[in-house]
Amino acid sequence: MGGTRENESVPALRRAVRILDLVGDREVPPNAGEIARLLDLPRSSVHGLVAVMTELGLLEQTGGHGSGYRPGPRLLDWAAHVSSPRDLLGAFHHLVGACPELGNYTVSLGALDGDEVVYLASRASERGLGVHYNVGLKLPAIYTATGKIQLAAMTPSALREWISLYPLATWPAPLTARCPVTPDEVLKEIHQAAELGYALDDEQIHAGVWCFAAPVRDSRGMTVAGLGLSQPKPAHEECDPQKLARLAVSSAAELSALLGYRRRDKEVGV
Template sequence: MTTTKDNESVPALRRAVKILDLVGLQQTPPNAAEIARLLALPRSSTHGLIGVMTELGLLEHAAGHASGYRLGPRLLDWAAHVSSRQDLIGAFHHVVGAHPELAPYTVSLSTLDGDEVVYLASRASERGLGVHYSVGLHLPAVYTATGKAQLSAMNRAAFREWLTLYPLATWPPVSTPHSTITPGEIMEEIRVAQNEGYAMDDGQIHLGVWCFAAAVHDSSGHTAGGLGISQPKPANAGEVRDLMARLVVSIAAELSGRLGYRGDRQA
């Protein structure tokens, strides 16, 4: 549990948030003295904090107000990222809801976060099969189908840079006890995914469960995430494999199109 002492250990951050809230609500950009007065803060430390916030782009001097401040451009960058992610999640739910053929599968959406994927959305199988990927769940990217799909969508330079940051020797062991896949085999899976347009996780995360995934692209052509469909591996796996692969590629392409991606027609 977080204690009161812990909460009070970063007063500068709390003051910075109060300053942002205040500046955002003022019709006329306030100066440092007004900010200190309105928030009952020490004037000297408020001046110093405002200076750092201006340097970081959280505040900026308002044109026509020599000593007044308004919200800075860095906040707009953050807002754009939040808006973009919300657009992605909203588009995911719209597309998934429009395809009844997805009912047998758990459908998930993740984004790459370093050497992990973090799940942004998930819809469990309507038949009670498969697994559920909780929003916010982090898993090793190299063992998830959605992670491998995103890694396979990187260009060579970006993938080499990723491998420099996360070399094979640092990869965690596979989570399911009966899977003996090696880093070299994972690299081959990523290479195959580059050619096939989809990636697989065959029991590497959940024993007996397989997942197929394809990359999702935004309007600028960047990889926005990975879309996955999963279910317990069926007895007729050979027959079902091509069906699941085609389905996930098709749904990921539709989701990308909804985000404005135009494939080869991108500038």
């Protein structure tokens, strides 16, 4: 076959993907014979594959016997459940532009990447408070509010697996004196975040700065990021932390709604 040997594991699946790629790129839907010729595949194999793929809705025949094939309706069903990074960023910028109440805070969007959070977007406070997260910045997930809330959204088994992949010995040194330093302290903060529906970075990344974060969910209900609101921590009691926590939760919920998420079960809030 074309001078290259297919991986002998699940070769039919690999061929099916090649067929989907081909029919998706062709302006004129190719028939089974043309697919076999263009992909240098056995005709008998292609006829069997396209028949099953048509039965499953992955392909759609354009006419009668011998006619061409195009991508099937089942692919559209799957695509409807996928939120691309562009969707997420577009929704984020729409949110911060449409909510004047967020102007007093630095608003950040961070996604879990292994044991770190990578910042996908950030809008600095309109009040020039000097708190900002550059796009592409990576910080330890265990110290950031956006990281902790995504860990809190994991199932117990997934969290145990995460901890086994990134044990204490691999954790970075605390960034400030306010960082938790033992696994028990980290787990306590994560469990509190799960109960409350938001996470707090209380001067753990920047001295004098706190951040409240809530989970961002896509149309499938999967947590895809954390939305954080940051500001210099007030020296006195003029700021109500619960008010900022509620704003973080409501803003993350609005961003999730923009991604197609619809609340299904009772969720913990503030």
